[in-house]
Amino acid sequence: MRRVAIIGAAQTRFEARKASLAYNELVYGVVRELLDRTGISMREIESMVTASQDAYDGKTISGMAINEVVGAYLKSEAKVAADGLQALLYGVARILSGEFDLTLVVAHCKESEGQSSAITSLMFDPFVQRPLGLDELTAAALQARCYCRKRRITSEDMALVAVKAHRQALKNPYAQRAGEFTVEDVLASPLLADPIHELEAAPRSDGACALLLASEERARRLVDRPVCIAGIGNCTDAYWTERDLAEARALQEAARRAYTMAGISDPAREIDVVEISARYAHEELMAIEALGLHASPVELIARDRASFITPSGGPLCGNPPTVSGLVRAVEAYWQLSGEAGARQVEGARVALAHGAGGICGQNQTVVILRRE
Amino acid sequence: MSEWIVRQKIRIPFRYTAGRAMSRFLMGLAERRIWATRCEGCGRVYVPPLGFCGRCWREIAEWQELPDEGELVSYTVRPVGPPVILGLIRLEGADTHLVHRLGEVEPAELGRVIRVRAVWREDRTGSILDIAYFAPVRSGSLG
Numbered sequence: 013m014r015r016v017a018i019i020g021a022a023q024t025r026f027e028a029r030k031a032s033l034a035y036n037e038l039v040y041g042v043v044r045e046l047l048d049r050t051g052i053s054m055r056e057i058e059s060m061v062t063a064s065q066d067a068y069d070g071k072t073i074s075g076m077a078i079n080e081v082v083g084a085y086l087k088s089e090a091k092v093a094a095d096g097l098q099a100l101l102y103g104v105a106r107i108l109s110g111e112f113d114l115t116l117v118v119a120h121c122k123e124s125e126g127q128s129s130a131i132t133s134l135m136f137d138p139f140v141q142r143p144l145g146l147d148e149l150t151a152a153a154l155q156a157r158c159y160c161r162k163r164r165i166t167s168e169d170m171a172l173v174a175v176k177a178h179r180q181a182l183k184n185p186y187a188q189r190a191g192e193f194t195v196e197d198v199l200a201s202p203l204l205a206d207p208i209h210e211l212e213a214a215p216r217s218d219g220a221c222a223l224l225l226a227s228e229e230r231a232r233r234l235v236d237r238p239v240c241i242a243g244i245g246n247c248t249d250a251y252w253t254e255r256d257l258a259e260a261r262a263l264q265e266a267a268r269r270a271y272t273m274a275g276i277s278d279p280a281r282e283i284d285v286v287e288i289s290a291r292y293a294h295e296e297l298m299a300i301e302a303l304g305l306h307a308s309p310v311e312l313i314a315r316d317r318a319s320f321i322t323p324s325g326g327p328l329c330g331n332p333p334t335v336s337g338l339v340r341a342v343e344a345y346w347q348l349s350g351e352a353g354a355r356q357v358e359g360a361r362v363a364l365a366h367g368a369g370g371i372c373g374q375n376q377t378v379v380i381l382r383r384e
Numbered sequence: 385m386s387e388w389i390v391r392q393k394i395r396i397p398f399r400y401t402a403g404r405a406m407s408r409f410l411m412g413l414a415e416r417r418i419w420a421t422r423c424e425g426c427g428r429v430y431v432p433p434l435g436f437c438g439r440c441w442r443e444i445a446e447w448q449e450l451p452d453e454g455e456l457v458s459y460t461v462r463p464v465g466p467p468v469i470l471g472l473i474r475l476e477g478a479d480t481h482l483v484h485r486l487g488e489v490e491p492a493e494l495g496r497v498i499r500v501r502a503v504w505r506e507d508r509t510g511s512i513l514d515i516a517y518f519a520p521v522r523s524g525s526l527g
Contacts, residue, residue, distance in 0.1 A: 031387045070394060138400050139410065140432050140512040141483055144470060145462075153460035154472045154483075161458075206461040206491070250438060253472070253481040254430070257458070 016104045017231035017238040018381065020050035021342040021351075023221035026188040026330040029124040030218040035069060039120050040081035042220040050224055050234075052114065054083040057224070059112040063092045063099035063119035063334050067131045082118050095289070096221070096338025097367025097377040103225045104241055113227050119339070120220035121332035128216060135371055141253075148291075148371065149213065153205035155257040155372045156294040160207065162258035165297065167207060169310045171198035173293040174211045174328060176313055181325025183354035188217055188330025212293035214327040214336070221339040239348045242362075243274030243380035252371040260302035263368070263376040267303045270378040276362075279304045283380075284360040285320045285347045287340035289367045291327045299366060303378070323347070323355040337367020341379055348383040405435040408447070413514040416504050420478060422446045428479040450475045452502035453521060457481060461491045473500055473518055487517030 022045040024030075030038060047054060060082045064074040071077055075091030082089065092099040096119030103117040132148035160170065175198060181190035193211060201210040231238035247269070249255055249262035267279070276282045286305065290296035300309035300321065312318050324343045327336045344363035346352040360383075367377040402410055405421060409432050412419040420431035425440030429448070437444055454475035462468045469486040489497060500518035508514035 031389070070392075137432075138398075139402055139406050143512050144483055144485060145468060146470070146483060150460055150462060150470055154458045154470070157458040157460065158472070203461075203463060206459075208460075253483060254434075254438075254479075257472075 014108055014110070015228040015240050016107045017226055017228050017240045018223055018341070018345045019226045019231050019234055019238070020046055020052070020224040021222065021345045022046035022049060023186050023339050023342050024219045025186050026217050026219040026332075028188060028216055028218070028330075030122065031124075035120055035122050036078050036081045038122065038218070038220050039078045039118060042120075042222045043082055043116070043118060046116075046222045046224055052224060057083055057087075057114045057116050059087060059106050059115045060084045060089040061092060061099045061103040061106065061115065061117050062089065063094065063096040063117075063338060064121065065093055065334055067134055068121050068123060068126055068332075068334070070126055078118075078120070082116060088112070094334075094375065095336065095367040095369035095377065096334050097289070097341060097365060097379060098246065098337070098369070098375075100223065100225075100338060100341055100379060101244055101246060101377060103223075104244065107225055107227050113230050115225045116222065117225060117338065118220065118222045119335045119337075121334045122218040123216045123332040124218050149205050149208065151252060151371050152213070152292045152295075153208045155252075156207055156292060158257040159294050159298055163297075165294070165310060167199060168195050170207065170212060170293045170297075171195040171209070172310065172313050173290075173296045174198045174209075176318065177296070177322065177325045177328040178211065180319060180323050180355065181329035184324045184329065185353070187325050189215055190325060190329055208292055212328070214291040215330050217330040217332040219330075219332060219335055221335055221342045223338065223341060223345065237384040239345055239381050239383045241379060242382040243270035243272070243276070243378075245269030245271075245273070245378045246376070248375050249373070252374060257372055260298045260373060260376070263299060263302035263366075263373065263378070266376040266378045270380050274380040274382065276380065279364075280306060283362050283364050285323065285344065285357040286364045287324060287343045287366065288322045288326055289336045289340050290322070291333070291336065293328065295368070295373065296322065296326070296328075298373075303364065303366070320357050323352070323357060337365070337369070337377060340365040340367060341381070344379075344381050348381055403435070405433040409433050410510045410512070413512065414508045414510040416452070416508070418450045418452055418475065420448055420450045420475075422448055429477055430480050431475055431478045431482060448477075450477050452504075452515075453499065454478065456486075456497050456500045456518075459486060459494050459497075461494070467491060469494065471500065471518060484512070484515060485517040486519070488519040493520075
């Protein structure tokens with residue numbers, strides 16, 4: 013079967029507010045950087061898949077507002093209004109169809125322009141949930157308590173996830189928030205929605221990222237040892253109030269599919285680096301467990317050698333929704349192409365990128381990358 | 385560097401159709417009754433009711449009434465202005481969760497609350513807010 017490779021990636025620095033750039037300028041900047049890094053010209057790129065949300069852009073058909081800057085003039089472009097890692101999935105499908113070769117995948121979001129809480133409240137059922145003032149953060153807090161109760165996870169354990177993320181982000185020049193915090197610092201940061209503290213939640217963030225996909229044959233003409241997409245799994249769970257929030261069934265299933273496709277039987281041993289899309293600290297623990305990386309995620313996080321888990325720091329250190337999942341693939345790719353700078357995991361050959369969307373992670377995507 | 389900002393507000397009035405199952409639930413609330421549906425395939429009891437079971441992918445025709453009391457599965461406190469306490473509640477006999485406000489309880493006591501019961505408004509209109517909030521059921525006062 014035809015295989016798909018990643019041949020280049022770029023991301024912006026993530027910031028609380030990029031007031032000087034309109035979102036099409038933000039996207040142009042990241043696409044320009046991608047082309048500069050790869051030496052590919054826009055003429056050669058045949059198709060585009062973008063990820064954005066109308067509600068965050070404050071404009072419907074938000075994909076059409078960036079069609080020129082992604083180079084889609086008189087080409088085929090499709091938009092995914094979901095997590096950016098799903099845009100990668102569709103980009104791969106386009107190449108596997110045989111219709112297209114070089115395909116650009118881009119995600120953007122300027123969370124600072126609208127009111128996040130008002131925007132995320134639109135995800136909720138308008139009859140029995142929205143009137144109560146629910147938003148993404150509130151639902152995440154309800155899930156965090158379900159998970160912590162079931163697995164007997166303490167506030168200190170949860171805080172440890174934030175400590176680790178911000179320490180790792182010190183090595184990530186694109187991170188918005190980084191630092192040497194202690195468990196006490198995390199627990200002393202403002203309580204946003206009990207039990208979630210400010211340092212345990214993704215901060216409001218603006219930014220974008222882009223990836224260039226190619227067929228394996230094309231990639232081989234450009235690089236000696238291409239980074240190929242070895243496995244993909246995607247799975248949807250029941251609506252958040254109709255399932256056990258302490259379990260991540262959809263993620264387990266997405267991982268199982270991706271592992272089967274990639275021929276991975278022992279993920280903890282075979283995967284060298286993992287980028288998890290946790291917008292709240294408990295989601296990192298849930299994902300470590302659901303991905304089969306460790307039965308006791310707290311124990312793993314508490315160890316120093318857990319630096320192969322989200323070496324970028326992840327969304328806790330600043331990535332907006334929609335971009336969160338795709339930038340995990342950018343980071344995973346750089347780990348395998350040796351471009352991860354100070355956060356490089358030495359000798360990494362197999363990487364995992366995770367993306368999630370919907371309320372309490374209703375939709376889950378797992379992508380396995382492998383370098384020859 | 386120019387930072388010209390244009391401020392606008394998007395206001396779009398909506399008229400959401402509640403649909404068959406949700407209409408019966410909301411109209412029931414006006415009468416202090418809680419209607420649920422039960423899937424004949426897997427036996428799951430949905431409240432708020434669904435007309436379809438996504439797990440079995442079949443229509444649900446069986447209705448049943450549930451008590452206005454159940455287990456507090458989770459809660460959170462939003463410290464915005466006067467603190468708002470929201471709970472995830474599994475009503476007696478239900479397999480799904482209802483979200484609602486919690487009242488007659490201090491945030492510090494929440495960890496000890498196991499069961500809650502609906503406190504109804506006098507002026508009910510067929511809305512989820514016909515339940516003012518759920519209050520803790522003190523042990524020994526079941527039923």
